[in-house]
Amino acid sequence: MPRELTIALAQMNCLVGDISGNVDKIIELAATARREHAADLVVFPELAITGYPPEDLLLRPEFIERSEAGLERIRRAVGGIAVLVGFPHLHKGELYNAAAVLRDGETLALYHKHLLPNYSVFDEKRYFRAGSRPAVFELHGVQVGLTVCEDIWGPAPMAQAVRAGAQLVVNINASPFHVDKQAEREAVIRERIAVSPVPVVYVNMVGGQDELVFDGGSLVMDAQGRITQRAPAFEEGLYLTRLRVGRTGVEPLPDTVTETDGLAGIYQALVTGVRDYIDKNRFAGAIVGLSGGIDSALTVAIAADALGPDRVHAVMMPSPYTSDMSLEDARAEAEALGVHYSTISIAQTVDSIERALADEFTGSTRDATEENIQARVRGVLLMALSNKTGKLVLTTGNKTEMAVGYATLYGDMAGGFAVIKDVPKLLVYKLSHYRNTLSAVIPERVLTRAPSAELRPNQTDQDSLPPYDMLDAILELYIEQDRSAEDIARATGASLKTIREVIAMVTRNEYKRRQAAPGVRISQRAFGRDRRYPITSGFKEPRGG
Structure with a gap:
């Protein structure tokens, strides 16, 4: 029977x-x-x-x-x-x-893992010795073989268990x-x-x-x-x-x-990562600088879904360059999500810092230095709110920005967890559209207008960077697949000049990434545990081609 x-x-x-x-x-x-x-x-x-x-x-x-x-x-x-x-x-x-x-x-059976992964995010050979013997135990007349994780990725451990009599294999x-x-x-x-x-x-x-x-x-x-x-x-x-x-x-x-799978799976991964990082580390909630742009819009939506809106504080910190549209869209999203929302102007603080530096800057022209002061003032304000409330600051930089250094150290990089650190810019848009299929919280203008840091008049990201469709394709091939500039040119149609400029930005900004907050890994090669490059390096891409 x-x-x-x-x-x-x-x-x-x-x-x-x-x-x-x-x-x-x-x-x-x-x-x-x-x-x-x-x-x-x-x-x-x-x-x-x-x-x-x-x-x-x-x-x-x-x-x-x-x-x-x-x-x-x-x-x-x-x-x-x-x-x-x-x-x-x-x-x-x-x-x-x-x-x-x-x-x-x-104890019916004891098994030691045979195959120890030592690639990507894994470094088990640092800690463990590999086992070599199968383990099979009887469960109500059925012979059950044991394997552990990586053992299923190679042919030998399971085959060895079956040769030892296993009628069923369990892989933990x-x-x-x-x-x-x-x-x-x-x-x-x-x-x-x-x-x-x-x-x-x-x-x-x-x-x-x-x-x-x-x-x-x-x-x-x-x-x-x-x-x-x-x-x-x-x-x-x-x-x-x-x-x-x-x-x-x-x-x-x-x-x-x-x-x-697909966008739903990626979004759930981001929500899970945020929820567990904050809860397991016992923070009271999350604080997000909500700018009216796409990256912070997605970040605050993920935070609200992960923690509940009552534990999320969105902060708008306008400067003289912040558009009315950004203010309106940030408030609209905060209200749609039901998160606590406040506005703190940075104009006077930035002005006082610039006046304090005026003598030192005599004879120099305005450049990224003044733009970075704005970003760093925002970082100071967010961290002060974090200290006072026990909530964790979530940074809003995406993988594309982290790759090329389009972020301000101790400014918009200031915070405890980088939610979309491994999400390329184009995927940020796709995930934002996906989130709006669950409930419309991200304003349509945020999804359609040209992205901008709003640190100077009429600024757009494309003033400093190649188009995002090209940039993301170059970065994926270079960072995740280790392809050469020539291979990338053949695959994307981008010029070698553009590709080498992008690679140079990636190399130059390793020091920033080393100081960035940890963030959720969703790709096969994320910045952090996956990709470990030296900050100080004389290695250069070959100039041929």
């Missing part, structure tokens, strides 16, 4: 370093899976006990001791259900990224989001199943951790490579899957298959 197994996929939002809190949540979710759903197994993400990535906390002996104590507390507290949980395991003086299966006070993950990441994961799992045809249960973390956002998307794929269930993206919770066990193997029963 065929029988069924019930597995609970615990798509959990962990807090790095909060071992006690993470363990409390694991115990509670395991008890719920047993009591309310009669699950046979509950599966938690990679390093769920510590959160991911714990980085150099792993070098502290007391951190490892607390993690081991947390695992022991789970072992003692949970009964009547098998629990699969990730944790750092110190064994014979070596540290492993491990997964343990616990049931009724016993802390796999961060970037655009189109879910499609990549699913394609890789299908590749593994094509060689080792058994079902895969894939469980991923959710939530924001500094620059990284984990999107969940936990899933079950059958032995033919078909998705039978997919959990919602960016939503914490327990998601059940049922598997029929018969003579021919294990067959997942079809269930809910949700999908969040």
Whole structure:
């Protein structure tokens, strides 16, 4: 007679370093899976006990001791259900990224991650030793193999588990989001199943951790490579899957298959990143300098969606160059969102600073120096409000600006979290249009007029930069794909002169980016953990062509 197994996929939002809190949540979710759903197994993400990535906390002996104590507390507290949980395991003086299966006070299996990623945002070889042995345990007559995250991206670990008798493979993950990441994961799992045809249960973390956002998307794929269930993206919770066990193997029963991708997925990633950065770091809310331009318009909308409008303060800081249209549009958006809104003129403050510098500047002409004074006065005001209220200043610079240095250090770069730091300018517009499909909050003029910093009369961004469609294409190829100037010219049709000018701006402004606030990562090559270039460098692009 065929029988069924019930597995609970615990798509959990962990807090790095909060071992006690993470363990409390694991115990509670395991008890719920047993009591309310009669699950046979509950599966938690990679390093769920510590959160991911714990980085150099792993070098502290007391951190490892607390993690081991947390695992022991789970072992003692949970009964009547098998629990699969990730944790750092110190064994014979070596540290492993491990997964343990616990049931009724016993350890049924212990697995050490085989493939340690050491690229992009990952540096696991700094901390962990690679495992080499498979781990297969029996769950009510079914042989279940264990793998951890990167193990599914290479062919050997899953094939080794199947050779050891696994009829079902579980893969626990802390796999961060970037655009189109879910499609990549699913394609890789299908590749593994094509060689080792058994079902895969894939469980991923959710939530924001500094620059990284984990999107969940936990899933079950059958032995033919078909998705039978997919959990919602960016939503914490327990998601059940049922598997029929018969003579021919294990067959997942079809269930809910949700999908969040495209602009909706990117927007959810930004909202999740802002919410968790502010809440996990215990800020009271967010402060945004709302200028009437597109970047701050998107930033304040994301903040309101992440935190609720009652925790967001939008501040308009007009100068003599600020247009009435900008004032009107900023107020209109604040009212549409329902956020607290205030206006603080910077004219007198800027004038007093310029008068204080008048003797020093005698004989010089007005240039970007005076423009930057305006931006820096705004930064001072926002930071003062932050100090007084306990709310975090969210900066509004986009990836295009961060790349070429079209931002003022200690001015509009002043703040604690850079919401759209990894969002190119054209994508800012697309996300703003998307946000207005949910409810119309960004005024139409903000979406259609030429972008401007409004730091001098009749200024537009295109006075200083190439057209954004060209600029974004050049930057994507150079920053995210490491293409040469000649390759970029062939791909975009832009002149080598323009491309080299853009590359020179990127190189020249590394020192600014090094001092920028962290921000949500949505691309495969973000500024920060991903892209680490020297500030002081004699390397130049070749001049040929």
